[in-house]
Amino acid sequence: MRKPSSAKFGTEIECPACEGTGFPTVVQPAEPGRKIYPAPCKKCLGKGRLARELK
Ligand SMILES: [Zn+2]
Structure with missing residues (x-):
């Protein structure tokens, strides 16, 4: 008897807040030379x- 292993959906899920990027979506300013981290x-x-x- 084998259980199907689902490594992708094991114990972790993709974060819905940032869609798995680790960073929430931010609006970048229109100013050149400036960047929001x-x-x-x-x-x-x-x-x-x-x-x-x-x-
Ligand atoms: Zn997140």
């Missing part, structure tokens, strides 16, 4: 993944 996603702490909640 977004803080890491608060939900996943920049990892882009969240531990799946087992209910």
Whole structure:
């Protein structure tokens, strides 16, 4: 008997807040030479993944 292993959807899921990028989408200013460095996603702490909640 074998269980199908789903490594992709094991214990972590893609963070819905940042879509797995680890950084929330920010609006870049129109000013040339300036760039916003977004803080890491608060939900996943920049990892882009969240531990799946087992209910
Ligand atoms: Zn996130």
